[in-house]
Amino acid sequence: MDRIILITGATMLENLSSVDWGILTHAYGKADDVPQLLRNLASHDEEVRKVALRSLYGTIYHQGTVYQASAYAVPFLLELVQQEEVQERESILSLLADLARGDAYHRQHMRIYTDEEKHDPSFQKQLEEEVFEVDCTHQAVKDGIPLYLELLAHQEVKIRTNAIYLLSYFRSEAAQLVPQLSTRFQYERDQGVYACLLYSVGILIKDQSVAYPDAFHLLEQSLEKGETDPIRVAAAMALIRTGSRSFSSRVLDVILEAIMHPETVENVYKELPWVEDGFLFEAVISLSQLPSSFHHSLVDPRLIDFLETVRAQDEETLDQIALDLALDLHSEMGLDPHF
Structure with a gap:
């Protein structure tokens, strides 16, 4: 063709x-x-x-x-x-x-x-x-990449958000896309779109964060100095998605805090296209992808609390897949599987 x-x-x-x-x-x-x-x-x-x-x-x-x-x-x-x-x-x-x-x-x-x-x-x-x-x-x-890039400045939030989400599927074009997405941070005022920018940048630089130090630093800054919980959580998840092992344990703190108090992020996250099955499901996915360097005894008690929280949920977003992922993470951590 x-x-x-x-x-x-x-x-x-x-x-x-x-x-x-x-x-x-x-x-x-x-x-x-x-x-x-x-x-x-x-x-x-x-x-x-x-x-x-x-x-x-x-x-x-x-x-x-x-x-x-x-x-x-x-x-x-x-x-x-x-x-x-x-x-x-x-x-x-x-x-x-x-x-x-x-x-x-x-x-x-x-x-x-x-x-x-x-x-x-x-x-x-x-x-x-x-x-x-x-x-x-x-x-x-x-x-259609030139069109999606034009839509990053569109007045409608959902159009901007979905254009950003779509661009994250073209990792082969990261050299072109990462600088363009990074530039949008200084103009974006909607926290949901801002969160989506962070997440998409994290996906685009997966396994090559060393080649994009400015973008990686931008994720780290948003983790530490992000103005809202949804922005800090998106930065934490984005850093995990990069596959890097050099970010701080702050990523775990931010995600676990949001898990214990999901009401601080859910209203924003339910509108984001990359959170198809709800925030708690996405949190499980993120924690399951943490590098092994985070698997140490100081983390165990908080992960146990997290897994107990997951078990207690009745929301449809926490389907069996999420629970299975939690069990897998639980097993990898060497914790008692009977939670």
Whole structure:
């Protein structure tokens, strides 16, 4: 598939008919329904837009999987995001983020196949085709980076937030993106967007924080001098995401304090796209990724308190996955597993 280029200077979606959607496929077969779904995203009728978005989530992106038609739909999604008259563009940005991180069906479900099935030539061919579709889709979304960068200064908070979130999926472009995101800190006044900037910078410099000392220092400063709890917690989580072993134990203090008093951050965090399952779930994920240097006796009592807190929660955000992660962390710490 040729590289997909962002369409500009044309009437909205006028090039939809240039794609032969009938020969493309998505999760439920032929993709000939995609053009109308894309048009419906620009509808003035809220219900029509919602149905279209749900349908696209069931077709070109389905339970983490992307398909042949996905990459072809991306330029039109980008076109819609450019149009100020299109409503709920933040939702389209979220769909683009999901498409950027989408995977191949067979690769996602590798565990259900036998070794014999995995080595079958037809299986390998199908997997190769699916991975190609994944790569094409990711590249198509990446072609929109100039647009996402422009949206960092948009007046709508949700659009800024979702643009930042989307940019975090392009670690290969960190050299370009980290300086641009870092510059936005001096202009951003919304603490939720500020938190999202911190988190995305942490993801982009993962395993290469030494190459971005200014960005890493910015995370450390926000941890120590951040004006609000959500900002300090985001900085702590971002520092963990960098994979560095050089940050202070303050990261643990900040996260554990927020776990014990989640009301100080929940109102902000429930609006952030990278906290899909709630703040407490995200806290478990972060603690499970702490480097081994933090696993010492002085930390144990606070982790025990944390695990007891997790066990006591009834919120839907603390599903079995979160509890399993807590158990794994508990086991790694060498603590009594019967909490």
